[in-house]
Amino acid sequence: MSTLSIRQLRLRRGGKTVLRDISLKVAAGELLVVIGRSGSGKSSLLRCINRLNDIEAGAIRLDGRDITELSVTQLRRTVGMLFQKSTAFEGTVADNIGYGARLHGQNLSRAAILELMAQASLEAELVDEPAEKLSGGQEQRLAIARALALSPSLLLLDEPTSALDPIATKSVEAALLRLRSEANLTMIWVSHSIGQARRVGSRVLLLEEGRVLRVDSVDNMLNPETGDARALAFAGGDEAGLQA
Numbered sequence: 294m295s296t297l298s299i300r301q302l303r304l305r306r307g308g309k310t311v312l313r314d315i316s317l318k319v320a321a322g323e324l325l326v327v328i329g330r331s332g333s334g335k336s337s338l339l340r341c342i343n344r345l346n347d348i349e350a351g352a353i354r355l356d357g358r359d360i361t362e363l364s365v366t367q368l369r370r371t372v373g374m375l376f377q378k379s380t381a382f383e384g385t386v387a388d389n390i391g392y393g394a395r396l397h398g399q400n401l402s403r404a405a406i407l408e409l410m411a412q413a414s415l416e417a418e419l420v421d422e423p424a425e426k427l428s429g430g431q432e433q434r435l436a437i438a439r440a441l442a443l444s445p446s447l448l449l450l451d452e453p454t455s456a457l458d459p460i461a462t463k464s465v466e467a468a469l470l471r472l473r474s475e476a477n478l479t480m481i482w483v484s485h486s487i488g489q490a491r492r493v494g495s496r497v498l499l500l501e502e503g504r505v506l507r508v509d510s511v512d513n514m515l516n517p518e519t520g521d522a523r524a525l526a527f528a529g530g531d532e533a534g535l536q537a
């Protein structure tokens with residue numbers, strides 16, 4: 294389990310400031326959900342944390358160490374990332390799960406692969422199936438197993454269910470929540486959906502135009518009396534069709 298602390302982060306992309314004054318702490322084992330409109334900077338924030346984006350100002354510390362002091366390889370072993378749509382490589386499910394580890398010079402035993410599949414709630418009988426045969430939900434759970442193969446202690450999830458139908462969404466949500474309660478993982482989960490934030494998140498960060506508007510529980514944020522008007526407006530948009 295990693296702790297993450299971000300101080301006064303600023304990021305520019307394509308000549309435009311896309312994140313500013315971002316300060317944030319995520320405790321070991323915490324699941325933080327990040328929500329916000331399209332273009333608010335959610336993916337950019339995740340990308341900063343594993344150095345896919347280089348920040349202009351501020352600092353990101355993982356377990357107390359500035360991430361720029363770590364090699365990119367070291368950092369990306371500790372920080373796993375899952376995207377909206379993952380692409381399986383040619384080959385079997387087992388080949389796919391072992392791939393990342395092989396790049397790091399490590400060969401996973403069959404037992405280890407089956408254990409990773411169990412952790413990711415991926416049915417064991419799929420182990421020798423061609424990965425391209427998987428459904429969208431199974432493909433995302435394969436991506437989870439693949440990320441877990443490197444034993445990350447922080448998992449960044451960028452809208453992991455946005456490309457899935459409601460049933461596959463539930464299966465991936467359940468897999469991630471089970472993983473969270475059983476594995477020693479800290480998670481940051483980007484979502485378009487207040488509904489999803491309510492289902493999975495203890496604490497929610499609302500981004501707007503690259504700034505943190507509020508960090509709070511979903512219930513507090515959306516309380517009609519004490520809640521944040523902008524959060525409520527966002528939830529209204531959410532209900533009006535962003536995504537349930």
Ligand SMILES: Nc1ncnc2c1ncn2[C@@H]1O[C@H](COP(=O)(O)OP(=O)(O)OP(=O)(O)O)[C@@H](O)[C@H]1O
Binds near residue numbers: 331332333
């Ligand atoms: N490669 C890039 N070059 C320049 N600007 C970019 C680039 N990628 C993203 N941006 C800008 O950064 C801002 C934040 O984008 P980002 O992808 O982080 O938003 P997001 O909240 O993840 O949106 P979405 O919900 O659509 O995924 C947007 O204004 C976007 O136009």
Ligand SMILES: [Mg+2]
Binds near residue numbers: 335336337451
């Ligand atoms: Mg995004």
